[in-house]
Amino acid sequence: MRIIAICPSAHVGDANHLMMALGDSVEAWQDTFSTVGWQAGSAPQSVASWDADPAWLVAVQSAPERPAWDADNAVNMAGAIRAQALVLVYDPASGDPVPQASASTILILPGEPMAMAAAAGLVRIEGDT
């Protein structure tokens, strides 16, 4: 299932640790939120999009636990837990309006990423060279 994840820039550090905690390695997930140039209202946002398993969508809604592969304690679990507390997963089948991106919520939106970004109130502020 394609998703777009929208994270306020102020929470990118913690959110990347949450992605690692839910992922399979540090390397593959530590830079999940690294994009710039998106904004919701006056709040700068970082966005990422990938194919997420239904199980991941369930897992991201619970407090994360240190993954078994993380014997070196590379994942900052305190940060991951802080980030998870900000997560809101949208269910398109609910019929509810798409939640709007803000400075205090990490949105997970299933659907076509560009359409969902627009529906969540995101605009691209990146300029030309």
Added chain:
Amino acid sequence: MIGIGLDITRAGQTVSFSPENLRRGSRDVRDLTVRPNRLYSDTAGTTPIAGPGAEVAAMCDSRGVRVLNQTTASARLKYAREPASGVRNRANGSALVADNAAWTIPTVTSGITVTKVGTGETAGEPWADYRVQGTASGLYFQSIFAPPLARFPAVSGAVVTSSLKAQLVAGTYPATLSGLRLDTQELNAANAILQTSFQLLAVTGTTTTFATTRTFTDADTTQAQMAISIRVDTGATVDFTVRITAAQVETGAVRTAWQRNASEFDVTEAGVRSVHQLAFDSIDDFMFMDSNFAPAGAYTMAAVRTGNGFPGGITFDSATAGVGLFSQSATTILAANTISNSAQFLPSGWPSGAAGVRRLDMVRVTGAAAVQAWRNGVLAASGITITGNLTPLSAISRLGRAGSSGRFLGGVLIDEGDTPLTDAERLMTERYLAYNGGITL
């Protein structure tokens, strides 16, 4: 053999030229040809991708040398293939008849039960058998192919044809007001149906091709949609099974040769070669080059792309966005060192740079202000803006940028070093990329 020192042969439609043939003297040649056997699901480049739709962590050149990589899982492009002649069938997943997300099983309602009782493939065309039974306590009207999968951009004036083959394989097909229905619909941006043309199909025991064509008329239309549904009129008692084969929705007034559409990343057609692509997601996908491309002198950059706008059309970029850049949209932009040292090409009469239209852009720089550009082999003779110096080129280090859109169908980067590219070599490179990209020069 062509007398330019290149090992070029033609066998039917196959061109054996490779960018590897361009390695001469101190030239630095980056072969960014997209082939599935050069794509890997791990960054080490050891595990081949599973197939269309797979995320790509590494790409190698013909020597097996890794040229592109992406460690971050969410930023990986996907491998896609489509007919060199282009995609006509826009019903994504219509070939996956056993997939209930595409060919759905409707809920039982109004006393009518619709079940998918069999699937298979005959003469290369997949089919699904649907059994419809019960007595309708009210009007029964349910889709059996997920409409969102058969939806694509279209506006007023478009002509769209939905089509399929159908056959009665069991039971008695109802005489009137009930049966299999085929719609071609106009939708607005909110996915509301504005207008529709439809027919209740007169299905018989003989496989018959049905098509519903509509010329779009609503000014608010932004999308076309095919709908395949079962209708049972109130009070009717039915028990029949229909076989639905080779569904397709396309632009145009007639059904054309069927294309197997397994997903938006996997469309093929019998008798038509496939072209191979890397698909951007318009959000955060890009790949790192394994080493920077930073020629001090003459260089050539070329690629086949779809995607448009900015940053949608960016094909090559630097670590600091836009310092060195090659962008292919309506305008072809080469930034050697920010827009202050750049060349832009927008000649009248150039092939389209619109979204979804494949284009081959080639730019050759032979001096600080000496540059030529071709699109689909057409040399830009006007609409050229040169600012500052085009040499040296600030290090290009990425394929695309977060926000790049559309698809990449291969490219070549050549630092000409001490051996200038000959016209024949440039032309062969152009032909090679055009062939791989399904472009006629």
